Amino acid sequence: MxxxxxxxxxxxxxxxxxxxxxxxxxxxxxxxxxxxxxxxxxxxxxxxxxxxxxxxxxxxxxxxxxxxxxxxxxxxxxxxxxxxxxxxxxxxxxxxxxxxxxxxxxxxxxxxxxxxxxxxxxxxxxxxxxxxxxxxxxxxxxxxxxxxxxxxxxxxxxxxxxxxxxxxxxxxxxxxxxxxxxxxxxxxxxxxxxxxxxxxxxxxxxxxxxxxxxxxxxxxxxxxxxxxxxxxxxxxxxxxxxxxxxxxxxxxxxxxxxxxxxxxxxxxxxxxxxxxxxxxxxxxxxxxxxxxxxxxxxxxxxxxxxxxxxxxxxxxxxxxxxxxxxxxYGAFGTVGRVRREIVVEGTDAVVLGPETVWREYEFRGKPTDPYRLPRQFAPYHLRLDWLMWFAALSPAYARPWFGPLLERLLAADRDTLRLLRTDPFGGAPPAYVRARIMRYRFTGRRERRATGARWHRDQAREFWPPTRLDG
Structure with a gap:
């Protein structure tokens, strides 16, 4: 040489x-x-x-x-x-x-x-x-x-x-x-x-x-x-x-x-x-x-x-x-034992109550629908999906941008909706949106055969209360 x-x-x-x-x-x-x-x-x-x-x-x-x-x-x-x-x-x-x-x-x-x-x-x-x-x-x-x-x-x-x-x-x-x-x-x-x-x-x-x-x-x-x-x-x-x-x-x-x-x-x-x-x-x-x-x-x-x-x-x-x-550089100095995901939902009901039907916004990469197979996106980078993972770890990660995200969902902003996999309202603005943190875990082999689900989830707590655009 x-x-x-x-x-x-x-x-x-x-x-x-x-x-x-x-x-x-x-x-x-x-x-x-x-x-x-x-x-x-x-x-x-x-x-x-x-x-x-x-x-x-x-x-x-x-x-x-x-x-x-x-x-x-x-x-x-x-x-x-x-x-x-x-x-x-x-x-x-x-x-x-x-x-x-x-x-x-x-x-x-x-x-x-x-x-x-x-x-x-x-x-x-x-x-x-x-x-x-x-x-x-x-x-x-x-x-x-x-x-x-x-x-x-x-x-x-x-x-x-x-x-x-x-x-x-x-x-x-x-x-x-x-x-x-x-x-x-x-x-x-x-x-x-x-x-x-x-x-x-x-x-x-x-x-x-x-x-x-x-x-x-x-x-x-x-x-x-x-x-x-x-x-x-x-x-x-x-x-x-x-x-x-x-x-x-x-x-x-x-x-x-x-x-x-x-x-x-x-x-x-x-x-x-x-x-x-x-x-x-x-x-x-x-x-x-x-x-x-x-x-x-x-x-x-x-x-x-x-x-x-x-x-x-x-x-x-x-x-x-x-x-x-x-x-x-470095990665994963700490590994979580439990997976928590923020689930964002909206409703077109003007008056909220126990019977209100909430519909989920599904993201492209992060787990939402328990039955959907996760996709391979890398090397393409889904930035919103990654930040949603950090937000589920601590609200401090979400403080600068999560409120603006919900505002844009309430306004049915087209650029924001393009970042998502599905819009449950077909481009129309919802009356309210909210966010909940849910615990996810992979299903076992028997559970997968019995239910068809790849994830099991249950509710952990509220992340963001029901919010409307003028609120």
């Missing part, structure tokens, strides 16, 4: 860049299709109100300069088009500087979205996409050999994703240490998938083996990423396999797919008997200087994430600067 570029990683770079472009495509598509109801001018948490109280230096974004729904839509759909072209390999057909600018535009556009997205964009995979996307700017194209320094920076990102998640588990919930967390996790995770119930019903000894294997993959295997080949390739392959297992077990937006892309960047495909690449042109001096400067910047910015990893008070999914350049 040469100090700066290694042509042996040409296929690793190609696969990684195509995969990253695919993730960008999904992220921009998610933004384009959901923003009006969430952060639009008439959304639950409007961007104009946010930028009036948050200065540019705390949330740098193009939308700090000017915002309109039309401008946001233009930026999001531009991101979709540019990402799709990169998936097709367009960056390898243009000069190196143009390819770098192309990746930089995607990064700036998505940074602008995340930094005004508020709680709807407060997920770790947003920062992970921005950090990875920033490094992709300096990965080059076919006009130069893959820069070794950037390839190792990508491994450093992957190390923090895996090792940070492993440490937060060992320092967090006791069930990770006694290997029992997966007795509950598949049932209580934010958004189960079509196979989650089958995972939950696996024998408990197998769950303990899953948990032990998870600790090995997250706490031991990541060190292999920095070992000579073929050890690094084997470590990356193990991470890919475990991420695919997670893809089957639930919906985690693009977290798993972006982690897989990072792992593939560490694979030396030449050891897998893939053909060698043609000799690339020499590396331009200006490009080498840029890569060295970015490497120094990332090393310098890594101080706080490393200190966080070593701290007993480790924080997960934390950005240490508004540009999201070097972040801290």
């Amino acid at each position: 040469e100090w700066f570029g290694d042509g042996g990683y040409w296929l690793s770079r190609l696969v990684f860049q195509r995969a990253l472009a695919g993730v960008y495509l999904v992220a921009f598509l998610t933004a384009a299709l959901q923003f009006r109801a969430l952060i639009g001018e008439k959304g639950m948490l409007p961007v104009p109100a946010y930028v009036r109280r948050v200065p540019f230096r705390h949330a740098p974004s193009l939308f700090q300069l000017r915002y309109s729904d039309r401008l946001f839509a233009c930026c999001a759909w531009t991101g979709v088009v540019l990402s799709a072209a990169l998936v097709g390999g367009a960056a390898d057909t243009v000069p190196l500087a143009v390819a770098m600018a192309w990746w930089a535009v995607l990064w700036v556009l998505y940074l602008s979205v995340v930094n005004v997205g508020q709680v709807w964009y407060g997920f770790g995979w947003e920062s992970l996409l921005l950090e990875t996307g920033f490094l992709a700017v300096f990965l080059g194209n076919e006009r130069t050999a893959p820069p070794v320094l950037v390839l190792f920076l990508l491994r450093w990102v992957l190390f923090r994703v895996e090792f940070g998640a492993g440490l937060i588990k060992m320092r967090g919930d006791r069930c990770w240490r006694d290997l029992t967390c997966l007795y509950y996790h598949h049932e209580t995770q934010p958004m189960p998938g079509p196979l989650s119930r089958l995972f939950h019903l696996l024998p408990r000894p197998l769950h303990r083996m899953e948990t032990a294997a998870n600790h090995v993959v997250q706490l031991v295997v990541p060190f292999g990423l920095f070992a000579p080949q073929p050890v690094a390739t084997v470590a990356a392959g193990v991470i890919v396999a475990t991420q695919l297992w997670l893809v089957l077990s639930g919906n985690f937006a693009w977290l798993n797919w972006l982690t897989i892309a990072l792992a593939l960047s560490a694979v030396d495909f030449s050891v897998l008997s893939f053909p060698a690449a043609p000799e690339p042109p020499g590396t331009p001096l200006w490009f080498g200087v840029l890569v060295a400067a970015v490497t120094a910047l990332v090393v310098w910015r890594s101080y706080r994430p490393v200190r966080n990893l070593l701290s007993r008070r480790q924080r997960m999914n934390t950005s240490w600067d508004p540009l999201h350049l070097v972040n801290s």
Whole structure:
């Protein structure tokens, strides 16, 4: 491996860049299709109100300069088009500087979205996409050999994703240490998938083996990423396999797919008997200087994430600067034992009483109808469904946006209703809406055969009292 570029990683770079472009495509598509109801001018948490109280230096974004729904839509759909072209390999057909600018535009556009997205964009995979996307700017194209320094920076990102998640588990919930967390996790995770119930019903000894294997993959295997080949390739392959297992077990937006892309960047495909690449042109001096400067910047910015990893008070999914350049990651430090879901209902009855008929709003991803099979949405991200899961954990998560959500349901707002699976009133406004918290659990095999239901639910308590629009 040469100090700066290694042509042996040409296929690793190609696969990684195509995969990253695919993730960008999904992220921009998610933004384009959901923003009006969430952060639009008439959304639950409007961007104009946010930028009036948050200065540019705390949330740098193009939308700090000017915002309109039309401008946001233009930026999001531009991101979709540019990402799709990169998936097709367009960056390898243009000069190196143009390819770098192309990746930089995607990064700036998505940074602008995340930094005004508020709680709807407060997920770790947003920062992970921005950090990875920033490094992709300096990965080059076919006009130069893959820069070794950037390839190792990508491994450093992957190390923090895996090792940070492993440490937060060992320092967090006791069930990770006694290997029992997966007795509950598949049932209580934010958004189960079509196979989650089958995972939950696996024998408990197998769950303990899953948990032990998870600790090995997250706490031991990541060190292999920095070992000579073929050890690094084997470590990356193990991470890919475990991420695919997670893809089957639930919906985690693009977290798993972006982690897989990072792992593939560490694979030396030449050891897998893939053909060698043609000799690339020499590396331009200006490009080498840029890569060295970015490497120094990332090393310098890594101080706080490393200190966080070593701290007993480790924080997960934390950005240490508004540009999201070097972040801290982690997931599921605590695992819930009971699943609670907020069920939103409406009625067209003007006068309420014991005989009032309430009809449910059904969400696209989160459990509502006990008989419906959960669907696979990832890598697409259903932001409202995820926040509903957090709201069921604590009303504090819902305080900024749940009232505005109910207002928009009472007004039969079309953009809000598009986020849902069903509108029980067919586009007409209800007279009242309310919300209840109900306890859900997967049915057992006998119960499933007897009732046909995939979930059993019972009422726990009221979450929001009956409310009308003028109330």
